[in-house]
Amino acid sequence: MTILIAALSGLLFACGSWLLMQRRLSRIIIGVGLLGHGANLLLITSGGTGGRPPIIDGSPLSDYADPLPQALALTAIVITFGITAFLLALGYRSWQLTGDDQVEDDVEDRMIERWEADHAESEHPDFDPDAELPSDLASNQADQP
Amino acid sequence: MRSLVPLPLAIPLIAAALSILVGRWRNVQRIISIAALTAVLGISVALLVGADDDGFVVHRSGGWSAPLGITLVVDRLAGLMLVVSSLVLLAVMIYAIGQAGQERQRVVFHPVYLVLATGVSASFLTADLFNLFVAFEMMLAASYVLITIGGRPDQVRSGMSYVVISLVASTLFITVLALLYASTGTVNMADLSVRLAELDGGIRAAFALALLVVFGIKAGLFPLFFWLPDSYPTAPGPVTAIFAGLLTKVGVYAIIRTQTLLFDAPDWMGTVLIVVAVLTMTIGVLGAIAQDDMKRILAFHIISQIGYMIFGLGLFTVAGLAGAIFYIVHHIIVKTALFLVTGLVDRRAGSSRLSEVGGLVRSAPVLALLFAVPALSLAGIPPFSGFLAKFALVDAGIAASSWYAVGISLAVGLLTLYSMTKIWAGVFWGEPDQQPVREPQTDGALGGPIGMIGATALLAAASIAVSVFAGLIYDISERAGADLLAPERYVEAVLESEK
Numbered sequence: 001m002t003i004l005i006a007a008l009s010g011l012l013f014a015c016g017s018w019l020l021m022q023r024r025l026s027r028i029i030i031g032v033g034l035l036g037h038g039a040n041l042l043l044i045t046s047g048g049t050g051g052r053p054p055i056i057d058g059s060p061l062s063d064y065a066d067p068l069p070q071a072l073a074l075t076a077i078v079i080t081f082g083i084t085a086f087l088l089a090l091g092y093r094s095w096q097l098t099g100d101d102q103v104e105d106d107v108e109d110r111m112i113e114r115w116e117a118d119h120a121e122s123e124h125p126d127f128d129p130d131a132e133l134p135s136d137l138a139s140n141q142a143d144q145p
Numbered sequence: 146m147r148s149l150v151p152l153p154l155a156i157p158l159i160a161a162a163l164s165i166l167v168g169r170w171r172n173v174q175r176i177i178s179i180a181a182l183t184a185v186l187g188i189s190v191a192l193l194v195g196a197d198d199d200g201f202v203v204h205r206s207g208g209w210s211a212p213l214g215i216t217l218v219v220d221r222l223a224g225l226m227l228v229v230s231s232l233v234l235l236a237v238m239i240y241a242i243g244q245a246g247q248e249r250q251r252v253v254f255h256p257v258y259l260v261l262a263t264g265v266s267a268s269f270l271t272a273d274l275f276n277l278f279v280a281f282e283m284m285l286a287a288s289y290v291l292i293t294i295g296g297r298p299d300q301v302r303s304g305m306s307y308v309v310i311s312l313v314a315s316t317l318f319i320t321v322l323a324l325l326y327a328s329t330g331t332v333n334m335a336d337l338s339v340r341l342a343e344l345d346g347g348i349r350a351a352f353a354l355a356l357l358v359v360f361g362i363k364a365g366l367f368p369l370f371f372w373l374p375d376s377y378p379t380a381p382g383p384v385t386a387i388f389a390g391l392l393t394k395v396g397v398y399a400i401i402r403t404q405t406l407l408f409d410a411p412d413w414m415g416t417v418l419i420v421v422a423v424l425t426m427t428i429g430v431l432g433a434i435a436q437d438d439m440k441r442i443l444a445f446h447i448i449s450q451i452g453y454m455i456f457g458l459g460l461f462t463v464a465g466l467a468g469a470i471f472y473i474v475h476h477i478i479v480k481t482a483l484f485l486v487t488g489l490v491d492r493r494a495g496s497s498r499l500s501e502v503g504g505l506v507r508s509a510p511v512l513a514l515l516f517a518v519p520a521l522s523l524a525g526i527p528p529f530s531g532f533l534a535k536f537a538l539v540d541a542g543i544a545a546s547s548w549y550a551v552g553i554s555l556a557v558g559l560l561t562l563y564s565m566t567k568i569w570a571g572v573f574w575g576e577p578d579q580q581p582v583r584e585p586q587t588d589g590a591l592g593g594p595i596g597m598i599g600a601t602a603l604l605a606a607a608s609i610a611v612s613v614f615a616g617l618i619y620d621i622s623e624r625a626g627a628d629l630l631a632p633e634r635y636v637e638a639v640l641e642s643e644k
Binding site for chain 1: 275
């Protein structure tokens, strides 16, 4: 049983990490959710084999499951839930602003792109910058995966 | 004294709740925030004095003794951190009120800021690794809101990467906690310190490195720093200042605490830390050279400065740790002051880009003075606090014959001076090459509203005070360093039963 849960947790981590690498915010959010589930499952498993209730009145100690990891996992779940809600709101705001939930390149990347564009222009006098280079930096990401 | 320990956590949290209730009246919110943060500052000073007298002030919530109950501990390191962080939190709050930007427009600014203050205090106070996670989450959740407050496109863009990176770090933290609990059966740090020693060396090494990665992401260590210079500069001025000054340093605090208390500082860990520290210093300072925006230059310098603190830790000597702690105290104050000045420059000149600002030394000499003090201190010019902090670290490095690291840290210091000179030449001397996009606001004889100038001057004065009272602060840091290298004192103080 523990092996199964451990494997499941590993699978969740794998899927979560893959989704996290995507460029669309909606996928990133699902990825973060899966990662959180994987971690919480691991936290529950750390209390030993499952299937027993945490506290039973009057029964011997060996019948209990360890209640502490369950309490910790509950706390972690609540936190993950809250942050995921915030991320969704952020994704919605991004969609409102740009009509897309694609994550843009950062400032540095855009600066380098602009520099390269200027550089190419000066090095090759007959190079036509309008043919290949986008005029607006914000539209650079359109054709990227 | 013991009953004071939970207050730096309880006061801002209760104040945050009150602040939501009176959201309609901004002046009442302001009074609550200032009163709460001032009270926390006072209590922190009392706690530092108490901790310096006895070594440890331990509070057991509900009278439950340590590994079972929730324990809060103030030792010399936590006390120093509390005092500096509450001073900075108060100064930035005054600045935000003076600026009347997002603070005036949004109901949530005050409550969220107070929750951030709670999270920072809780991170310093807790003696329990899981509560450290909760404290981090409190601080981070508040920081997510503050970094995107206003909802501009660039803020949403950088806020996203900030939130996702922090979430990955938090998930890793839970994973490490789960594995630690599975192998030791406890999350209390004192208890962990005892039980981890019984584990196999390889497993301990894995835990040490995993925790270094978790906190390294939050602290901005090489190679985990890439999110920092992108996300910090987009937030509103006072928010950037508090993030730059405090948040990464909470990560550094967690690294120092866990590496000294939980693990027995093996030699290879010292080497790992020093190599990481040197790379962090170098990459940060080189990144800053390429920048044109004052905020981005300073953001890269945060990374570079984190390297110095980790270098002090990596030596694992009393002098090294004392230097690192002194450096953190100096850095929190100076860095926050520099970002506050940047906010003033941004407001006065309509831009913080070096190419769009110029000649402020004539039009706003007060700003030039307020920039010069922390900038010279950051660059390590005597007699400012930065010189003393770097001197302490270099001295400790030479004593430990860590020649390469000492040499590189001195070279990085020179490059820091170059960056500060570049800002000075671009912003305060010279003429702007381009017109700023926004209209400059030239009201106020001092170069800005009195609240903003006052708060910045307070921190600039505090940085001078750090160098005036350097002997006192260094002595406390030295005792704190000695405590950190003798973790059995901490364990004994936390685990001894209630008398």
